[in-house]
Amino acid sequence: MARYVYDFAQGGRDMAGLLGGKGSNLAEMTRLGLPVPPGFVITTEACRAFLATGGEPEGMWQEVSEHLTTVETAAGRLLGQPADPLLLSVRSGARFSMPGMMETILDIGLNDDSVLGLAKVSGSERFAWDSYRRLIQMFGSTVMGVDPALFERAIALLKDLRGAPDDVHLDTADLAQLVETYKNIIHLETGEHFPQSPAEQLRRAVLAVFQSWNGERARLYRRREHIPDDLGTAVTVQCMVFGNLGPDSGSGVAFTRDPATGRPGLYGDYLPNAQGEDVVAGIRNTVPLAELGRLDPHSYARLCEHMRTLERHYRDLCDIEFTIERGRLWMLQTRVGKRTAEAAFAIAAELADEGLITPDESLARVSGEGLARLMFPRFDTSAVGDPLAHGLPASPGAAVGAAVFDSAVAVRRAAAGENVVLVRQETTPDDLPGMIAAQAVLTSRGGKTSHAAVVARGMGKVCVCGAEELSVDIEARRFTAPDGTVVEEGTVISVDGSTGAVYPGPVPLVDSAVMRFLESGAGEEGSASAVDAVARALARADTVRRLEVRANADTPEDAARARRFGAQGIGLCRTEHMFLGERRKLVEEMILAGTDGARDRALAALLPLQREDFSGILEAMDGLPVTIRLLDPPLHEFLPDRTELAVRIAAAEARGDLPAAHDVELLSAVNRMHEENPMLGLRGVRLGLVVPGLVAMQVRAIGEAVAERTRAGCSPRAEIMVPLVGDVRELRIVREEVERVLDEVSAASGVPVSCPVGTMIELPRAALTADRIAAEAEFFSFGTNDLTQTTWGFSRDDVEAEFFSAYLDKGVFPVSPFETLDRDGVGRLVRMAVAEGRATRPDLKIGVCGEHGGDPDSVHFFHAAGLDYVSCSPFRVPVARLEAGRAAL
Numbered sequence: 001m002a003r004y005v006y007d008f009a010q011g012g013r014d015m016a017g018l019l020g021g022k023g024s025n026l027a028e029m030t031r032l033g034l035p036v037p038p039g040f041v042i043t044t045e046a047c048r049a050f051l052a053t054g055g056e057p058e059g060m061w062q063e064v065s066e067h068l069t070t071v072e073t074a075a076g077r078l079l080g081q082p083a084d085p086l087l088l089s090v091r092s093g094a095r096f097s098m099p100g101m102m103e104t105i106l107d108i109g110l111n112d113d114s115v116l117g118l119a120k121v122s123g124s125e126r127f128a129w130d131s132y133r134r135l136i137q138m139f140g141s142t143v144m145g146v147d148p149a150l151f152e153r154a155i156a157l158l159k160d161l162r163g164a165p166d167d168v169h170l171d172t173a174d175l176a177q178l179v180e181t182y183k184n185i186i187h188l189e190t191g192e193h194f195p196q197s198p199a200e201q202l203r204r205a206v207l208a209v210f211q212s213w214n215g216e217r218a219r220l221y222r223r224r225e226h227i228p229d230d231l232g233t234a235v236t237v238q239c240m241v242f243g244n245l246g247p248d249s250g251s252g253v254a255f256t257r258d259p260a261t262g263r264p265g266l267y268g269d270y271l272p273n274a275q276g277e278d279v280v281a282g283i284r285n286t287v288p289l290a291e292l293g294r295l296d297p298h299s300y301a302r303l304c305e306h307m308r309t310l311e312r313h314y315r316d317l318c319d320i321e322f323t324i325e326r327g328r329l330w331m332l333q334t335r336v337g338k339r340t341a342e343a344a345f346a347i348a349a350e351l352a353d354e355g356l357i358t359p360d361e362s363l364a365r366v367s368g369e370g371l372a373r374l375m376f377p378r379f380d381t382s383a384v385g386d387p388l389a390h391g392l393p394a395s396p397g398a399a400v401g402a403a404v405f406d407s408a409v410a411v412r413r414a415a416a417g418e419n420v421v422l423v424r425q426e427t428t429p430d431d432l433p434g435m436i437a438a439q440a441v442l443t444s445r446g447g448k449t450s451h452a453a454v455v456a457r458g459m460g461k462v463c464v465c466g467a468e469e470l471s472v473d474i475e476a477r478r479f480t481a482p483d484g485t486v487v488e489e490g491t492v493i494s495v496d497g498s499t500g501a502v503y504p505g506p507v508p509l510v511d512s513a514v515m516r517f518l519e520s521g522a523g524e525e526g527s528a529s530a531v532d533a534v535a536r537a538l539a540r541a542d543t544v545r546r547l548e549v550r551a552n553a554d555t556p557e558d559a560a561r562a563r564r565f566g567a568q569g570i571g572l573c574r575t576e577h578m579f580l581g582e583r584r585k586l587v588e589e590m591i592l593a594g595t596d597g598a599r600d601r602a603l604a605a606l607l608p609l610q611r612e613d614f615s616g617i618l619e620a621m622d623g624l625p626v627t628i629r630l631l632d633p634p635l636h637e638f639l640p641d642r643t644e645l646a647v648r649i650a651a652a653e654a655r656g657d658l659p660a661a662h663d664v665e666l667l668s669a670v671n672r673m674h675e676e677n678p679m680l681g682l683r684g685v686r687l688g689l690v691v692p693g694l695v696a697m698q699v700r701a702i703g704e705a706v707a708e709r710t711r712a713g714c715s716p717r718a719e720i721m722v723p724l725v726g727d728v729r730e731l732r733i734v735r736e737e738v739e740r741v742l743d744e745v746s747a748a749s750g751v752p753v754s755c756p757v758g759t760m761i762e763l764p765r766a767a768l769t770a771d772r773i774a775a776e777a778e779f780f781s782f783g784t785n786d787l788t789q790t791t792w793g794f795s796r797d798d799v800e801a802e803f804f805s806a807y808l809d810k811g812v813f814p815v816s817p818f819e820t821l822d823r824d825g826v827g828r829l830v831r832m833a834v835a836e837g838r839a840t841r842p843d844l845k846i847g848v849c850g851e852h853g854g855d856p857d858s859v860h861f862f863h864a865a866g867l868d869y870v871s872c873s874p875f876r877v878p879v880a881r882l883e884a885g886r887a888a889l
């Protein structure tokens with residue numbers, strides 16, 4: 001029979017799948033001998049069973065009772081015993097951290113009798129009644145489903161009545177009265193009484209935590225973070241310790257290094273005489289951790305020692321939650337801490353320097369997504385005035401948007417295409433949708449470990465918190481700065497998550513230091529550590545990666561930039577981008593040509609222009625391969641809009657004029673070429689087969705550019721790629737023409753010109769017949785944009801906006817298949833084509849040039865599938881280099 005409960009002493013950090021992150025790390029700390037209040041963990045497996053059947057799995061309660069007895073024995077007290085009650089916390093804890101997204105219930109075990117016992121043993125009646133009312137409030141809303149606003153209203157009413165500015169000013173009698181009011185609310189709302197039995201409280205709390213896995217905000221968070229829906233949460237049941245028992249008690253959150261910059265040294269927030277929840281909620285402002293060294297040097301010294309132990313043991317940045325109960329330090333949680341992208345690079349480099357991790361582990365600790373974040377621009381503050389205020393720089397980056405004051409408005413305005421900044425006094429998990437929708441989050445209360453800060457950092461969202469100088473009035477939907485400036489809802493502000501500054505109006509942006517480094521290869525003062533750490537990670541990635549990284553580029557400028565970013569060639573030069581603008585007229589003439597002579601003239605006019613294009617790109621990429629793709633898009637894209645033409649002709653006729661002959665001729669051509677499904681129509685290789693002279697013109701331009709650059713003493717390496725091939729015969733016909741034209745160019749120029757000819761694999765039929773196609777192709781390049789479109793039957797232009805959000809909601813896929821390669825379907829075709837292509841031609845060079853070439857997850861797939869290179873947009877080249885390195889570890 002499955003086992004559903006583990007004592008802390010029986011688990012360890014390698015059991016996160018079963019015990020959740022929180023539970024497995026508590027177990028690890030227990031094993032390390034750190035002071036952890038005793039407790040046990042109910043497994044994720046029990047949760048999954050409960051969610052599947054609606055009932056707890058057989059035998060689970062028996063196990064819980066046994067473990068409870070062990071804990072009671074260790075504590076020397078019984079759960080809820082009247083004279084000196086043992087109290088428990090019941091907390092969620094999934095495999096992946098989901099801060100504040102699920103339920104927690106504290107003070108389980110209090111009832112009308114044990115509250116009196118607690119008052120006596122703690123020496124504080126007020127504390128006992130406050131704990132009891134917290135339990136009823138939490139239990140009532142979480143377990144019994146009472147609207148939390150009812151409890152909030154009751155306490156607000158009582159405060160008004162007493163003239164008390166906050167909870168602290170309510171006395172014991174007030175709190176006892178509140179307990180009665182809360183109990184009445186529960187009875188009125190549910191017809192049930194608040195359960196007095198500690199065992200029943202425990203049982204119902206555990207089931208409510210299970211249930212909270214499927215709560216709305218938990219689901220939203222998982223979707224956003226790509227956490228699977230079927231993991232379930234573990235439940236940690238642990239003896240309560242109290243940080244609110246007087247001035248020698250308190251709670252705090254600490255990091256072994258600064259999670260914003262990565263700088264070494266203890267770092268955190270402490271709140272004297274408070275419970276942990278008060279710190280995370282950001283309701284009262286905390287003091288810096290160093291202050292604890294003054295308040296309680298003994299506990300501080302022990303805390304420092306434990307944190308050193310943890311960092312050495314985990315070999316990574318750890319964050320912890322701790323409570324001091326009357327001078328005694330307790331460790332309540334630890335985990336490998338979330339950090340900003342900048343900190344991730346800095347910490348990875350430093351831990352390697354300290355010898356705690358190897359260079360390869362250091363590379364594994366950073367990510368392409370983090371690098372992409374560091375490449376974003378920052379504010380140029382040289383030309384703007386003073387900031388409105390300063391808060392704590394909680395999550396870096398530069399964001400500009402209209403100030404909004406609640407989650408719903410943020411969601412609405414963002415959906416209408418506006419950039420918004422969510423401004424709150426503090427955030428709660430209910431603000432999650434607004435935080436996702438906003439460019440930045442700004443709060444007036446709370447430390448760098450408040451909910452707003454932790455969640456924003458996890459999402460890579462700009463956040464400034466604890467900007468106390470701002471007076472935020474949510475009801476009036478405005479905030480006031482110290483200089484009297486009033487910012488109403490809708491006013492644009494700029495938020496700098498790297499410095500904590502908040503500016504009025506939009507502040508212009510400049511390139512980031514990392515971007516300047518990537519563009520120039522030179523460092524930048526002031527941000528040396530992040531830039532240096534990025535440089536080191538990229539250097540390591542370049543050493544270990546097997547995949548080459550090329551760029552998709554169609555201009556000499558893009559090619560040059562890509563080369564500076566480390567591209568090893570061009571994997572896709574889309575020639576249709578060269579046919580736009582002024583040249584469109586020439587293309588129109590080519591399409592409309594009534595005679596061979598007219599068409600030849602149009603093509604002859606295009607030839608020198610194309611030659612110049614190719615020459616510039618080959619120059620920028622001299623010595624490296626440049627894959628030039630023959631023209632791809634539907635021809636009608638080069639003709640005027642059908643409706644506009646028809647309207648123009650009709651208008652002329654209505655005026656009694658004769659429509660322009662050119663318009664009539666154009667309209668008939670446009671009608672002739674009209675397609676219902678142009679993406680599945682006259683595109684790619686099909687054009688080459690039906691428009692005489694088109695392939696020859698492009699190949700001649702390539703060949704002449706190669707000859708010209710060779711004569712100039714350079715090393716041009718053009719490759720010719722045929723798009724949208726579905727059958728080997730299409731490729732053979734084009735290939736013969738390519739070879740004929742290149743022979744002609746060689747003869748005419750006196751320079752022997754030969755270019756490898758390859759094909760895109762972007763139709764299922766091409767993948768399915770790759771063995772035959774490889775006989776005619778010297779290389780394959782997967783066009784995963786079209787291959788995804790045609791494998792799924794999803795129009796790449798429409799579906800994402802149309803219905804993907806519903807598909808994502810319903811869990812059909814966790815992320816758009818146009819963004820991250822669908823390994824099961826499209827990926828299977830890729831693997832098949834690689835195997836069969838290489839069976840025919842063992843030295844077949846294989847790459848990918850769809851958007852997936854720059855997507856981290858997909859890069860790992862392409863590495864595993866045995867490709868030779870990925871090709872992506874120039875800005876993604878560093879990201880792809882890094883991920884190709886990580887994939888090879």
Ligand code: PEP
Pocket residue numbers: 572574632762782783784785786787849850851
């Ligand atoms: C592709 O289809 O993946 C591709 C790279 O070609 P395009 O996006 O130009 O159709």
Ligand code: MG
Pocket residue numbers: 723762783785786
């Ligand atoms: Mg394509």
